[in-house]
Amino acid sequence: MRRERIRSTPQWRKHGPRRDCAFVVENQAEHGFRGMSVVRIRLFFSFTHDGIDYPCALVDWFKKVGRSPDIQTGMWIVEPEMQGRYRFTTIVHLDTLLRGAHLIPVYGSAFIPVGLRYIHSLDAFKAFHVNKYADHHANEIAF
Template identity: 80%
Template structure:
C-alpha cells in the first residue's frame, strides 16, 4: 500500500458526515492490536509553534473489550471510551496513526429501524468488531 485516505468531513456526498476510524499506535513494543487503539477522526488541523508545524487530529477514542479477540469471530471488540457521560476526545499527532480501521457493529438481537442511516452507526451501536478481514494489511495488524 502506498497511500490511504482517512477522511473527516461534515457532509459526504450530501448524505451526512463521514468520520473515518484509524489505528492509533500507543505502544510500539506490543505486537498487533495489543499496542493500538481505534480512534474516530473528528477534525484534522495543524498549528505552528517555534517554527515547527504540528499536523494533528481531534479524535474520539474506542477502548478494547477484553484482553484478546472474540473467540467466535477472531476479531477484537471495542466500545466508545467514555469520560463521564461524554466520549473521550483528545488531540493526537498524525504520526501516531498507522492506517484506517473498519468497524462492524455488534448488532445484537434487535431490529434496525427502516430508514436507518449508515452515518449514524458509530453513534448508535454500543460496541464494534475491529474488522481484520477487510484486507491483507488489516489482517496482519489486528490479530
C-alpha cells in the same frame, strides 16, 4: 500499499458527515492490535509553534473489550470510551495514526431501526468488531 486516505468531512456527497476510523499506535513494543487502539477522526488541523508545524487530529477513542480477540469471530471488540455521558475526545499527532480501520457493529438480538442511516452507525451501537478481514494489511495488524 503506499497511500491511504483517511477522511473527516462535515458533508460527504450531500448525505452528511463522513468520519473515518483509524488505528492509533500507543505502544510499539506490543505486537499487533495489543499495542494499538481505534479512534474516529473528528477533525484534521495543524498549528505552528516556535517555527515547527504540528499536524494533528481531534479524535474520539474506542477502548478494547477484553484482553484478546473474540473467540467466536477472531476479531477484537471495541466500545466507545466515555467520560460520563460524553465521548472521550483528545488530540493526537498524525504520526501516531497507522492506517484506516473498519468497524463492524455488534448487532445483538434487537431489530435495527428502519430509519437508521450509515452516518449514525458509530453512535447508534454500543460495541464494534475491528474487522481484520477488510484487507491483507488489516489482517496483519489486527490479529
